[in-house]
Amino acid sequence: MNDVKGYRGQLLHFTGEPKPTDKRSPTNKKDGDDHYVYHEDGVLLVSGSGHVVAADSAEALAAEGLDLTRCEHFPGHLIMPGMVDTHIHYPQTGVIASYGEQLIDWLNQYTFPEEQRFADLEFAASQAEQFLNLLMDHGTTTAMVYTTVHPQSTEAFFSAAQQRGARMIAGKVMMDRNAPPAFLDTPKSSELDCRQLIERWHGTDRLHYALTPRFAPTSTAEQLAVAGTLLREYEGLYLQTHISENKAEMAWVAELFPDARDYLDVYDRYGLLNERSVLGHGIYLNDRERQRLAETGARVAFCPTSNLFLGSGLLDRRALADAGVDVCLATDVGGGTSFSMLRTLSEAYKVMQLQHQSLHPLEALYWVTLGNARSLGLDHRIGNFAKGKEADFIVLDLNADALQGYRQSRAVTLSEKLFALMTLGDRHNVVQTYLMGHRQAGYQTVKGDAR
Template identity: 50%
Template sequence: MPAVKKSNLRAIRSSFLHFLNDPSKVDDSAQAYQYIEDGLMVIENGKIQSLQVFNEQAASLYSHVEDKRGQLIMPGFIDTHIHYPQTEMIASYGEQLLEWLETYTFPTEKQFLDKDYAQKISQFFINELLKNGTTSALVYGTVHPESVDALFEQAQKVDMRLIAGKVMMDRNAPDDLLDTAQSSYHDSKMLIEKWHNNGRLQYAITPRFAPTSTPEQLTLAGKLKSEYPDVYVQTHLSENKDEIEWVKSLYPERAGYFDVYEHYGLTGSKSIFGHSIHLTEEEWASFTRTESVISFCPTSNLFLGSGLFDLNKAEKNNIRVGVGTDVGAGTSFSQLSSLNEAYKIMQLQGKKLSPFKGFYLATLGGAESLSLEDKIGNFEAGKEADFVVLNWAATELQTLRYKETASLEDKLFALMMLGDDRNIHSTYVAGKLVYTAKA
């Protein structure tokens, strides 16, 4: 049969791994994933057309098959909580959450009133995501609308699936970083109209956290959510014990921290709450009842000394969980590093995180937590072709360890614990190569 010479087709030969279910919800983890050691994936118009075991007859249909044997292709990683304006202040020393915000975050974020500056950091930020194999993210801007415009403009250049929002903050921050309840509503509404569902871009209503919003501002945030029910909500919850006490003092009429957000109509299936470490039993139940989502941010939780997230309890309560780097409190853009620290957090609680569960969280689990599992997260036919090509071993130590691996699980565990951006060979967004490591 003659080769098909269509420019909109891409055929790739490699090893492939993707998830079909949450490994914690099946009796045998092998039921949760598909691993093809020698496979052929075909991409058409930026979407997955097929994935099958490689055979010469199927390959002969295509004028060119990219040969990536010896590497592993997975769906692109999904970051469910990250602050792009904090990129340049990553790894800032010595504080816990509230002091860290005052000392480092607020002074850095003031610079994003300057659109040119925001564009420069946005470009660096998008490149850093792609360099680490992250193809989708839920992102915080600053209080300035310019920061969101700059970010979306950069994401649009590579056709990246990105969700972002302007921070809403009208109290308990420096005067030159405050908006008002009304201006935050107006600016957010304008940005929703401009960017939500514009190509692969979507918007998130973004109150930073309850202490920096007045009841009036949260009321208008809830109004936005009712006016645009398919937009997202992103904010922080129960990250730090002092933070929780502060919320109680500011909202004494509410039953607890989560109840503040629920009261103002900000919970639900597209509401993603970063951290959620110190939850009460009532709050765990409220997450389940409202179908709200948690972003687990391991490197940040350890760096700021915030606490240990209880992933097993989230599983028992049937709560969707994604993984977030939380840069700049998080110390790496790499979701491999996030999974490394997540494993240690589980160990400190006398529990385990299997590599299958870990890579599920970074791919399909992230997609499910963002209600995007119909579009991204695995290689089912019709999904958007966002994927990362990984080198199993990128250093001499990794090579030595890899030689001793006897199973897929062990190979993935070594990658999860030793891997970082050096393991990212290349990254594809909507079927197009957008990053490749220097030789």
């Protein structure tokens, strides 16, 4: 037990999806469910191999003989599992916050020129490193990531993630039409590139491969068929793409695939839908598509900051949930405007409010940890502090600025505190991020009286 390390602070994690009895009132002292674990003074114990040994109250662990003075102490800070982002583009970091266009123009004007720079392995490597720093800085420890059409951009990303010991899902963009010619692959070249990348990286350390046709307009039927073949051939492969984000995009898809019943059917007919498929956006899905998503188990990634920024529309989460479709949450940087899953929750809450739907803070914090881990089929490894899980965790300062400090001082219940955190919080709340028990360098040190 000598190599076990302890981290002491307010401890929060989830064992299942919270179903708060009174969703309208985070001030209600009885949250009415047993799917979360919270210790005002708790300790997370992590083994030398980076796995959770225990997560309990300091009192209980001290009674079992734990020397609390040997724990790293974060008084007034919240320790929780690292957050999970289910849809993000690492090569778009440099074009985040680019002015004024909707989806198709935005792609042509900003994204495609930027992504072409990733043909250069050295540039890609530096960007991958910066991207991972930013994820850690914002408290995100696992992400499902788009690279570019160049295999070297994927290579650079996986190498950087491996070096850091991060659990990441990523894949080379497949794109063989409707983009600048220098920037296109072919069905054959994309198949060869994907095979090489899958064999090298899928299942290596903590890494997973995702087939990544960008979206229906930039892949021919032949290329989508290649993706379907590979998805069937390799066990445990993921698939990520976009769907029904924007009305002009949808009209374009209908033109390009006149035989398809609807947008989802384009992917369905090439065998791209299963429970490891994550489709970004899905704002304008019809009833049939929702039903088919539920049948296949494919997920929808809700990207509120992106949907608002690009003027795409409001996702109807309730309609998807009522149809039995799993909805995960994501930033979609660079269409999205923040790496922060806290900011993303805040915008998700507003998008849902506009549709008279609500998002209770306990559900919200579950969503960005265990919930998203479940959507990615990774909840047996990450997402909470169950014994044996990989110890990816973060330390949050609930009082990161004067306003938050004041608001927190007025909060009575846990839910109220968490709601203030998700509404006002961002990367400034994240003081430390750990991967498998290893502290990630380069972040602000713990402030105030915490050591």
